Amino acid sequence: MLEFHTEKFIIPIGPQHPALKEPGHFEFTVDGETVTGATMRLGYVHRGIEKGVEGRNWTQAMYMLERVCGICSHVHATAFVLGVERLANVQVPPRAQAIRTLVGELERIHSHLLWLGVAAHEGGFDTLFMFSWRDRETVMDLLEELSGNRVHYSLNVIGGVKVDITDEIREHLLKGMDYLEERCKYYLNVISTDETFLGRTRGVGLMTLQQAEDLGAVGPTARASGVQRDIRIDAPYAGYSQFPVRLVTESTGDLHARFVVRIKELFESFRLIRLILANLPESELTTRVPRRIPAGETISRVEAPRGELFYYIKSNGNEYPERVKVRTPSLCNWSSVIVLAPGHKLADMPMLLSGIDPCFSCNDRMITIRHTDSNRTWSWEQLRQYGIEYYR
Amino acid sequence: MNLTVPPLVAILFFPGGLFLLFSGLMYEWIDRKLVARFQNRIGPRLIQPFADLIKLLAKEEVVPQGVNAALFILLPVIAMAGALTAALYIPMIGLQPSYSFQGDLIVTLYLLSLMTICSGLAGANTLDRFSLVGATRTLTQLFSYEAPFLLALLGPALAASSWQINEINQFAQNNPWMILTQPIGFFVALVGLMGKLELPPFDAPEAETEIVAGAMTEYSGRGYALFRLGRNIELVIGLGLVASFYLGGVNNPVDFLLKTLGMLVFLAALQSLFARLRIDQTVGLWWRVGALLGLLQFLFLLVLR
Amino acid sequence: MKIGALFGDILRSMFKRPVTENYPFEKKPAPARYRGKLVWDPTKCTGCQLCIKDCPSDAIELIMIDRAKKRFVLRYHMDRCTYCSQCVVNCRLRCLEMSNEQWELASLHKEPFEVLYGKEEDIQFLLNRPAQEKADQPVTKPTEPPPSPKMDISEFQEKE
Numbered sequence: 001m002l003e004f005h006t007e008k009f010i011i012p013i014g015p016q017h018p019a020l021k022e023p024g025h026f027e028f029t030v031d032g033e034t035v036t037g038a039t040m041r042l043g044y045v046h047r048g049i050e051k052g053v054e055g056r057n058w059t060q061a062m063y064m065l066e067r068v069c070g071i072c073s074h075v076h077a078t079a080f081v082l083g084v085e086r087l088a089n090v091q092v093p094p095r096a097q098a099i100r101t102l103v104g105e106l107e108r109i110h111s112h113l114l115w116l117g118v119a120a121h122e123g124g125f126d127t128l129f130m131f132s133w134r135d136r137e138t139v140m141d142l143l144e145e146l147s148g149n150r151v152h153y154s155l156n157v158i159g160g161v162k163v164d165i166t167d168e169i170r171e172h173l174l175k176g177m178d179y180l181e182e183r184c185k186y187y188l189n190v191i192s193t194d195e196t197f198l199g200r201t202r203g204v205g206l207m208t209l210q211q212a213e214d215l216g217a218v219g220p221t222a223r224a225s226g227v228q229r230d231i232r233i234d235a236p237y238a239g240y241s242q243f244p245v246r247l248v249t250e251s252t253g254d255l256h257a258r259f260v261v262r263i264k265e266l267f268e269s270f271r272l273i274r275l276i277l278a279n280l281p282e283s284e285l286t287t288r289v290p291r292r293i294p295a296g297e298t299i300s301r302v303e304a305p306r307g308e309l310f311y312y313i314k315s316n317g318n319e320y321p322e323r324v325k326v327r328t329p330s331l332c333n334w335s336s337v338i339v340l341a342p343g344h345k346l347a348d349m350p351m352l353l354s355g356i357d358p359c360f361s362c363n364d365r366m367i368t369i370r371h372t373d374s375n376r377t378w379s380w381e382q383l384r385q386y387g388i389e390y391y392r
Numbered sequence: 393m394n395l396t397v398p399p400l401v402a403i404l405f406f407p408g409g410l411f412l413l414f415s416g417l418m419y420e421w422i423d424r425k426l427v428a429r430f431q432n433r434i435g436p437r438l439i440q441p442f443a444d445l446i447k448l449l450a451k452e453e454v455v456p457q458g459v460n461a462a463l464f465i466l467l468p469v470i471a472m473a474g475a476l477t478a479a480l481y482i483p484m485i486g487l488q489p490s491y492s493f494q495g496d497l498i499v500t501l502y503l504l505s506l507m508t509i510c511s512g513l514a515g516a517n518t519l520d521r522f523s524l525v526g527a528t529r530t531l532t533q534l535f536s537y538e539a540p541f542l543l544a545l546l547g548p549a550l551a552a553s554s555w556q557i558n559e560i561n562q563f564a565q566n567n568p569w570m571i572l573t574q575p576i577g578f579f580v581a582l583v584g585l586m587g588k589l590e591l592p593p594f595d596a597p598e599a600e601t602e603i604v605a606g607a608m609t610e611y612s613g614r615g616y617a618l619f620r621l622g623r624n625i626e627l628v629i630g631l632g633l634v635a636s637f638y639l640g641g642v643n644n645p646v647d648f649l650l651k652t653l654g655m656l657v658f659l660a661a662l663q664s665l666f667a668r669l670r671i672d673q674t675v676g677l678w679w680r681v682g683a684l685l686g687l688l689q690f691l692f693l694l695v696l697r
Numbered sequence: 698m699k700i701g702a703l704f705g706d707i708l709r710s711m712f713k714r715p716v717t718e719n720y721p722f723e724k725k726p727a728p729a730r731y732r733g734k735l736v737w738d739p740t741k742c743t744g745c746q747l748c749i750k751d752c753p754s755d756a757i758e759l760i761m762i763d764r765a766k767k768r769f770v771l772r773y774h775m776d777r778c779t780y781c782s783q784c785v786v787n788c789r790l791r792c793l794e795m796s797n798e799q800w801e802l803a804s805l806h807k808e809p810f811e812v813l814y815g816k817e818e819d820i821q822f823l824l825n826r827p828a829q830e831k832a833d834q835p836v837t838k839p840t841e842p843p844p845s846p847k848m849d850i851s852e853f854q855e856k857e
Contacts, residue, residue: 011521011603019601030525033671056753063753063781122601124592124668127703130431134716148732148795154781162786163730186706194702196593196666199673346525347670350601432710434717661708665701 160286219307515607526606541584
């Protein structure tokens, strides 16, 4: 009997592939239809934002950091301004904190609805994709009415928020929440009972609690395995101390549980938004923050829709930040994919990849380019100069 | 309806040839429009499939490295030829088949499978990893749905005691609709048609999000256009076959249109309801549920004869 | 255990109007708060340039024709602007606001993207100044980033 296992059969997914919305390179070693190994390479969307903020003043840096990711832009800006306000030792008025929380929850709804559609599309369930993206239009219209833009809401300023909630906006928000809640109940029903969908998600990517802790998974990916960690509860920031959230976990740990956790988080968001709208504190919207932030360093943790977002900000008393380091949640969840992939079928790979809700734009930090013998780290100016010279 | 058409015209223009291509494109448009409406979208315009065809024919055909060039260029042509030839034996548009002889049911079914085998071979021909996986899946799926589908089509043949499509058609027109006497067979035949045409949920061989385009990844331009046309023609032929067997025979054009379009609505609904099945789930489903149902129907027929 | 859980929904969708907006033929109006093109009122401006200091993308330039008499012209680059409205927030005298018009920003040339705001006579004065004078140099430049060392990149260029 001939053995055909002498060479490895590698299927590349990415950097250009219909399964990925953003570039990233995965190599799956397959044997027939079963995956036996996985590696990955990121770094295709590295833009040098952390270096870019070092040359801009605090406000300009906030706008730059907002554009690390398109769909979690508000939490990036919130994390940054919370840190800066802590360094500057100012108290933000309560109405601004409440509005920040409100938009954070709206953004979570936006992100989870988008993810639901994308994950369904990866599994071939195009109808659910179309329906959930149609409902996402509702929340985008609400955000456009509130802030002025459908993504990149740009609500934060250092010291508060820019926009206020009028009664008309409040009415529209409440109506929107009612509509979305009904649709989400329907989606929860669909994904829990539809037999073909369950066949694709049940038992796929099973991650036990111990594995989740060892691999360092965060966010809904970890909570689906039973990890009881949510930054909004463990370390409340902005308005979450006044409007607490309930923890949503599942214990099964497979792909289906991740779907269920995210949809249940949507219900929590609806409840929280209604609560905030009913109890919005009366105060002004901003407070005065000096242009030069006092020297010091601080960390700032928030709960992005994908998990824990971590900022380290260092100031040396100037108008520019000295160093900002961003650690995004998607970066923590990749190891779970690579470790869990072997043993599954090739057809499960796109669903596994999208099950952690990857945001490639958030991921890419500074990389070290190895050039044969030298091992040098490049700076912004050097990179630019290299690019200019290369194309001459 | 009996219409005598000179053989050359029958093959090239009507009811085969150009007319068949035209009706294939129309059916593709109706299918896409229906699926879009089920998903609350607008869907393509009427001339969209024609525009797609003309655009593809106008593009350069890239022959990748490492393939057998003759095979690469010939396989779409052979697939298309198989599909077109199969149309000669079925009552297209309600008219008499152009050629009819004893046993042409088997020939038609083999010619329809020729299309699938050609696309599987086309995928295996290249060095591209995606195409190889796609080809494997295509051939695996061929082995899984073929048996129940054949059984479902043999049911009416058994009832009519003939292997000739024309005679089965006549039998179906003169007797109560076989959908009532053999409901399981009808259901298996329709879902088997979805498997043959690789429509969702059985589109694992062509899964866009996993293996780009499966066996047809490397094809572009004319070869790709021919494969897609072959698929569309198979849609018309398959629907015509199932309509003439189970839905009381097709007698005239209006009859044909109504019955096939009714089934197309049902097919479009099935397409938008389900998630894509993995290839092992497809095989499991067909060999367990499909074959069982087919055999059951067959047994009923034998017993109740 | 259910097969076809979406059935009711797709059946209803068949009879509802499609949700797709017929975009180029029917355009929905932008909401009131939409951050579109920037609009400047020159009557109240004192020339403090706080708006320029915090702009993330150097989209505004203030050209001083006569500082004492408060004759300024604002040059606004619509293609550079990120529509963040930070300038609107910074201005203490409410000279700036973001209108909700002109959000379709596609053009075949660069010229329509540069907009000059100001009193009529000031703009005419600016356009009539000869090109050799520093007519197009704004008096203030946006904040400079701290310099970094120039590198000899020849070692990284590909050696054939």
